[in-house]
Amino acid sequence: MIVEDVRREPTARGWRLSATVRSKAALAAERLHFTVHGGDGEWLPERGDAFLAGLLMPAMSAGEDLVVDAPVSGRLLRSARTVMEIYAAWWKYLRKVTVTAGELVEAKRGQDAVGLFFTLGVDCFYSLLRDGGRRSEPGHRAVTDLLSVNFEQHAGPDHTQLIDRVRMVAERSDCRAVVVETNLRAFTAPLVRWEDFHGAALGSTALALQGLLGRCLIAAGFEYRHLPPYGSHPVLDHLWSNEALEIVHDGADATRAEKVARQLSRSDLALQHLTVCWRSRPGHNCGVCEKCLRTMIALELAGVLRRCRTLPDVLDLDRLRNVPMGSADHRDAMREMGLDAGARGRPDLAAAAELAANRYGQVPRTEAAR
C-alpha cells in the first residue's frame, strides 16, 4: 500500500489534506482526505502522519507493506511497531507488515490547542464536563476545541442540526467547534471492522490537525476494570502521538452509570443535548435500542431521566428485557449497567438488564419453533 502526493489545498469551505493511495485491495476511492470547515491552512501540515495512522490497520488486513512517501514522525513510526504487535495479538485477520516513510521529520512543537472528539454522547460529555471542573488545577491544559468528525459522511438537515448542537455546546463551554469531513471510514471499510478501527481513525484525524492541536482527548468507551480488545483503548490511543501532539485516552475511570451520576446529571447542557443512538437519524435518539435503553438506566439511576430532553421520560422494563443485543460488547455493557443498578439499590432495573444481557446469542422463540 503506497501513500503519495500528500497535498494541502483550500476548498470552498475550508482546507483539505489528501493523498493518493495505491493498493492491490479494492479501496473505495483513489484519494483519502481530511477536510476542515473554515480554519487555517496551517492546521493541516503536508505530512504523512495521518495517513500512516489511518492506513496501518488496512495495510495489515490486506497483507501489504505500507509506504508513506511524505515526512513522517520518527516517534510515530516507532510506535507503529507496537501498535502492530497489539493488533496482531487481538485480531486474527491482521498480520504485521513493514512500514517505511519517505523522510523522518520531527513534528513542529508549539501548538497549544487541546482537542476533544465530540459526538454529544455520554463519554465525551463526561470528559468535557470533568475538564471544566479541573481548569484551576495546576498544570491542567483545558480543552479548547470540540472536534466533530463526519466519519459516516452524513449530509442533510439532520446532520446540519447535529453540527449546530455541537457548536452550541462548544460555545457554552468556552470552546471552538472544529468540523471535519473525511472519507476515511468508507475508504477503509472493505478491509477493517469499524469497532476495531475507530481509535486509529480518531488518532489519524487528530494527526491531520497537528498544526492546530498540541493535545487531543479520545473519550473512553470502557472502564479500566473491563477492557476488552477494542479500537480505542488505553494501551493503543497514546501510541498515535508524535513529538508535538499528545493523544490521550480519557475517562476510563468511570462506568457509564458513574459518568452520568458524577457529571452529566448536574449539567443542563448535557441533559438537553445528549445523543447516543447509532440507529436513528443523525442527532436523534430512537429511545428503544440497546444503547438508548442502557443510557436511560444510567439517567434513571442518577434521578434525572425526566430531565433529559432527548430520551423518553419513562423506562419501559418490558422493552428493556426484550431488547435485541447486537454483539457480545453490547451484552457486556448491559451486564455492567445491571451491576451498577444493583449496587445503587434498583434490583428491578438490575434484573431486567441481566435478562436482556442473557438473551444475547439465544435463538428467538419464534425461530426455534419453526
Ligand SMILES: [Zn+2]
Ligand atoms: Zn437508539
